[in-house]
Amino acid sequence: MFLFYNSHNLRLFVSKKKFMKRKQRNKYNIVVGMPSYNESDTISNVTKVLGEGLEQYFPNQKSIIVNVDNNSPDNTREAFLDTKTFIEKKYISTAHGIRGKGNNILNLFRFAKTVDAEVIIVVDADLRSITKEWVKYLGKPIVDGYDYVLPLYSRHQFDGTITNHICYPVMFGMLSMDIRQPVGGEFAFSPKLMKYWLTQSWTESARQYGIDIFMSLNAVLGGFKICQAGLGTKVHKASAPKLGIMFEQVIETLLAILVQNKDAWMTRNNGGIFTPDTFGLDVLAEPQELDIDILYLKEKGRMSYNKYQTDIKELLEPYAFSRIHEMFEVEVFDLTILLWTQVFYNLLYRYDVSKNDEERRKIINALEPLYFARSLSFNYHTWKYNVKYSEMEIRKEALGFASQKYYLWGLYSKGNKLKPEKTKKTS
Structure with missing residues (x-):
């Protein structure tokens, strides 16, 4: 009975206790991954900020920052490894000729599983607005017992159009989940959810730009504990040049998973929309200015x-x-x-x-x-x-x-x- 009535506090205590033991076992408590391709101009600052966030908000945990790359020819590797941090860094690349964000994330999963990570955080390497608080906002809910943390940003209305007009409405309308950024790019997750993802069917599109919606849909359909974290403004490289191929891969992944799990939305009634708990910033700043052609x-x-x-x-x-x-x-x-x-x-x-x-x-x-x-x-x-x-x-x-x-x-x-x-x- 004690365990039931004090489930939240006990979970936090046990989780922290396990963290302390994990450090003694020469494993990594926290793994922060950055998928990339040709991000030499931005990855150094993102790495520096991540290091500061890990030092300040998780000082007693054994952490590592991992750049999961697609063998970038623009010196992304050197820019990452040459960045001065007190946190250990590791570079992992796909084989020559193998591209795709999903393949990078898959490499991150395999590494995190090998080192027995308790918390895994992912941020894009092209961010220009990241702050060290993002590490806390994304990581702490996993420590507290959540399985998946999704971002809440202030974004210009012309940014994230696939999310705005397809992924968010589909998640809301078909699965009754009010998850505003199911393909946001920044998230955190538990090892339990990560191992579940590894058991799913990985199509070619899921190994590319379809990875974010693959993760979010499977987390919802698998019944995992989900929350959102207010991060503020997202400023990053414009995705318009990649829009065609990105659309194809995201939609192929979305449709395939939906028809494979038709029982989840054919039988779900319209009794109400579930809004996950939200942590982090309560008030989001104005978004970046965005010129649209x-x-x-x-x-x-x-x-x-x-x-x-x-x-x-x-x-x-x-x-x-x-x-x-x-x-x-x-x-x-x-x-x-x-x-x-x-x-x-x-x-x-x-x-x-x-x-x-x-x-x-x-x-x-x-x-x-x-x-x-x-x-x-x-x-x-x-x-x-x-x-x-x-x-x-x-x-x-x-x-x-x-x-x-x-x-x-x-x-x-x-x-x-x-x-x-x-x-x-x-x-």
């Missing part, structure tokens, strides 16, 4: 639409195709939340019932110009407003995904494909 995005979207127009016409309902075709014809974008949600759910259903990889690839390709159309519609609607207003609009989008869940269920009811897809898991 609307003409570039319109051109990317138009080229993508022209390339996949035939497939889109085949996949969408006539009313939806007609509306979207008109947008690209006149280049005036007004893809509403309702239409966007129904289009996404329709393509998710078609992805599930598709018979082969070629059909599924066609669906992912078709989603790309539609995603550009939704992003442009949002940009036109919010460009003159502040971030707070834009966040309200993103929240409306998430609520739209939740309210249209019955539309998705209706597609399955008509198609009579209600059983979850079976997949073989590999370690």
Whole structure:
């Protein structure tokens, strides 16, 4: 009974006690990983700040900072190892020719498992806004018994568009989880969750940019204890140049995991949305200024639409195709939340019932110009407003995904494909 009534305090005490023993065993209590590729201009400062944070907030723990790299040709390795810190550092690279953030994270998992780490923290190597407090905000909840800590940032409304218009609304609407940054890039996790991830099926897209959504979805679907940490403003390199390939890999991972776990969202009712506990900063500063090239995005979207127009016409309902075709014809974008949600759910259903990889690839390709159309519609609607207003609009989008869940269920009811897809898991 004592254990039950004092579970929170006892957990913290036991965890700290185990930390002290672990240090004596010549193992690492805390592993901080930085996945990278060609980040020589930013990685040194990130490393320095991480070292300061570990010294200040975890002074009695045996810690190590690990750069998990893709054999960067720009001296990322040297910039990392030459940074002066009191915390030990280690460089790990994928083999020559092997790329992908997910492959870097997989190397980090293997290292952390080998050294029996109690807390694993990950931050991107291109950060310009990191502070030493991030180490505390991300690491302490794991010490206190949480399995997964996700970030809360203030971000410009035009930053993180895949998160804003797909990953966050899907997590909110389909899984009833209000996790604002499921693909944020900064997070912490327990060894228990890490070992669970290692037992899941690692597709090629999960080994690339799909790794963040792979981790977040599996943490939610696995029933792990999740919280969020307010970190403040995220300032980093713009991801627009990588948007096409990033979109493809994130969406392929997202759709594959959703159809593999259909029982989790087909049977989950709409009784309420779960909001995880939040630690760290309560008030987030104003986000970085972000210049967006609307003409570039319109051109990317138009080229993508022209390339996949035939497939889109085949996949969408006539009313939806007609509306979207008109947008690209006149280049005036007004893809509403309702239409966007129904289009996404329709393509998710078609992805599930598709018979082969070629059909599924066609669906992912078709989603790309539609995603550009939704992003442009949002940009036109919010460009003159502040971030707070834009966040309200993103929240409306998430609520739209939740309210249209019955539309998705209706597609399955008509198609009579209600059983979850079976997949073989590999370690």
